[in-house]
Amino acid sequence: MVPPEQIKAIPVRHYGRYVAAAVVIAILVLIGIAFSNAKINYQIIPDYLTDGTILSGAWHTLYISVLAMVLGLVLGVILAVMRMSSNPVTSTVSWLYIWFFRGTPVLVQLLLWYNISLVFPILNLGFYKNEMNQVMTPFLAALLGLGLNEAAYMAEIVRAGIQSVDLGQTEASHALGMTQSRTLRRIVLPQAMRVIVPPTGNEFINMLKTSSLAYAVQFNELIKRAQDISSTSLAVVEMYFVASIWYLILTSVFSVGQYYLERRYARGSSRNLPPTPLQRLRRYLRMFGSFRRPEVAR
Amino acid sequence: MTDLVKDMAVPSSGRPMVKAEGVHKSFGLAHILKGIDLEVNPREVFCLIGPSGSGKSTFLRCINHLEKISAGRLYVDGDLVGYRQKGDKLYELKEKEVAAQRRDIGMVFQRFNLFPHMTAVENVMEAPVQVKRESKSVARERAERLLDRVGLGDRKGHYPAQLSGGQQQRVAIARALAMEPKLMLFDEPTSALDPELVGEVLDVMRDLAESGMTMIVVTHEMGFAREVGDSLVFMDDGVVVESGHPREVLANPQHERTRSFLSKVL
Numbered sequence: 391m392v393p394p395e396q397i398k399a400i401p402v403r404h405y406g407r408y409v410a411a412a413v414v415i416a417i418l419v420l421i422g423i424a425f426s427n428a429k430i431n432y433q434i435i436p437d438y439l440t441d442g443t444i445l446s447g448a449w450h451t452l453y454i455s456v457l458a459m460v461l462g463l464v465l466g467v468i469l470a471v472m473r474m475s476s477n478p479v480t481s482t483v484s485w486l487y488i489w490f491f492r493g494t495p496v497l498v499q500l501l502l503w504y505n506i507s508l509v510f511p512i513l514n515l516g517f518y519k520n521e522m523n524q525v526m527t528p529f530l531a532a533l534l535g536l537g538l539n540e541a542a543y544m545a546e547i548v549r550a551g552i553q554s555v556d557l558g559q560t561e562a563s564h565a566l567g568m569t570q571s572r573t574l575r576r577i578v579l580p581q582a583m584r585v586i587v588p589p590t591g592n593e594f595i596n597m598l599k600t601s602s603l604a605y606a607v608q609f610n611e612l613i614k615r616a617q618d619i620s621s622t623s624l625a626v627v628e629m630y631f632v633a634s635i636w637y638l639i640l641t642s643v644f645s646v647g648q649y650y651l652e653r654r655y656a657r658g659s660s661r662n663l664p665p666t667p668l669q670r671l672r673r674y675l676r677m678f679g680s681f682r683r684p685e686v687a688r
Numbered sequence: 689m690t691d692l693v694k695d696m697a698v699p700s701s702g703r704p705m706v707k708a709e710g711v712h713k714s715f716g717l718a719h720i721l722k723g724i725d726l727e728v729n730p731r732e733v734f735c736l737i738g739p740s741g742s743g744k745s746t747f748l749r750c751i752n753h754l755e756k757i758s759a760g761r762l763y764v765d766g767d768l769v770g771y772r773q774k775g776d777k778l779y780e781l782k783e784k785e786v787a788a789q790r791r792d793i794g795m796v797f798q799r800f801n802l803f804p805h806m807t808a809v810e811n812v813m814e815a816p817v818q819v820k821r822e823s824k825s826v827a828r829e830r831a832e833r834l835l836d837r838v839g840l841g842d843r844k845g846h847y848p849a850q851l852s853g854g855q856q857q858r859v860a861i862a863r864a865l866a867m868e869p870k871l872m873l874f875d876e877p878t879s880a881l882d883p884e885l886v887g888e889v890l891d892v893m894r895d896l897a898e899s900g901m902t903m904i905v906v907t908h909e910m911g912f913a914r915e916v917g918d919s920l921v922f923m924d925d926g927v928v929v930e931s932g933h934p935r936e937v938l939a940n941p942q943h944e945r946t947r948s949f950l951s952k953v954l
Contacts, residue, residue: 566815
């Protein structure tokens with residue numbers, strides 16, 4: 391068979407696009423010039439990026455975010471299940487919890503935990519007794535303040551995820567003789583994860599930055615450490631730049647992790663999974679190679 | 689594809705597999721079932737037909753307690769479904785006891801309801817491993833054998849989204865059979881399928897019937913009811929209008945309502 395003659399037409403020219411691109415680039419250049427002329431000592435930023443104090447601040451930010459997120463997730467699942475329970479007491483308690491912790495500022499909650507000794511001067515658990523001021527360290531106040539606040543948001547995310555799963559799934563599982571809790575664990579939650587993971591990744595990235603509020607309870611996270619340095623070196627804005635670069639690094643790393651996690655829970659939801667960044671890179675390289683070695687038409 | 693089920697439950701002597709006595713079901717003000725009396729014998733293929741909204745699916749779902757009945761008594765293999773009777777008092781069964789009753793009753797849904805996050809073989813293995821605490825290797829071996837027998841030996845590792853409707857429904861049948869049930873419920877198993885895919889599902893059901901499985905089938909496939917069915921019930925507006933041998937009822941309906949329904953679907 392003779393192959394049909396391929397169309398070779400002159401493409402439409404989009405002059406508007408050139409104009410728009412030129413305007414955008416011009417604005418970016420102006421902003422860049424403004425920043426470079428500002429009284430900011432950029433030279434010292436690279437040195438402070440790997441400063442011991444800053445590194446320890448970044449580490450504190452990372453681990454308080456992870457721990458608070460874990461606390462928020464576990465408590466969030468419990469609150470979501472309580473909220474959907476047919477027991478009016480548990481569902482009301484869950485509703486009240488979410489109402490309170492979502493409705494008040496995190497900063498206030500952090501400060502409340504830090505000053506909890508005003509309410510409970512002595513912690514007495516029967517087997518353990520101590521002064522509250524000894525127990526409520528900056529770390530614990532940060533963990534409780536951030537984690538319990540996060541739980542309220544996670545509860546709503548988990549509930550939305552669970553409710554997104556088709557009721558037929560629960561019925562099929564029950565019809566096979568599986569109990570309510572096993573159905574939740576084996577059938578409903580794995581499917582809900584597809585809906586839960588993207589906003590949770592969002593929450594985590596938010597958490598990395600919200601954890602900066604823990605400076606108010608003397609927790610040694612990035613912002614607190616940056617301020618510690620600037621109070622002696624007087625390089626205030628420079629230190630905030632250093633901290634911001636670390637926040638960008640942390641959030642970028644976790645964005646990539648989130649991509650892989652979402653891919654994992656997309657199993658079975660579509661015929662073909664989207665390629666991983668590595669696979670995409672390889673495909674580009676292959677495409678590039680094929681430009682060099684065009685296939686010979688037979 | 690013969691001998692679909694290896695260990696057929698030995699039918700209890702003379703006792704009906706399912707017995708309904710004056711079963712009623714209401715959803716709020718809607719009175720769906722208005723006194724159903726019927727018996728399904730072991731090894732019987734029992735077909736339920738009728739217009740949509742007649743209550744046939746609701747009745748089927750009452751048999752494994754997916755719906756609670758509002759009045760009457762419903763027995764499966766001699767046991768009250770969902771309740772325990774002590775004296776003249778009726779006690780609701782605990783969740784685990786209901787689950788234990790459902791183990792022995794397989795169900796196939798109109799919309800398949802396969803677990804989309806599991807492959808075909810994982811779908812079939814799930815209940816034996818989770819409910820019967822079978823080892824994975826034993827469950828996997830039986831799952832693969834069942835998938836072979838429903839003609840899906842080459843689709844074991846596929847996810848439901850990668851299968852056609854007919855293939856999904858055959859996996860769903862294999863999944864129900866993996867629990868070695870004594871009774872199979874089919875809720876319009878071919879209604880959501882493309883016409884050309886209906887045959888492959890009906891073939892599997894026919895083989896299952898020949899192997900001696902007790903089956904209750906809600907269907908619009910009159911051909912299947914005529915060829916495979918042992919009894920047929922026509923339901924309308926929550927009551928049994930007419931029942932008998934499928935060939936007789938379909939060829940020679942006694943009631944006007946049955947005649948007008950059949951004239952539309954045949």
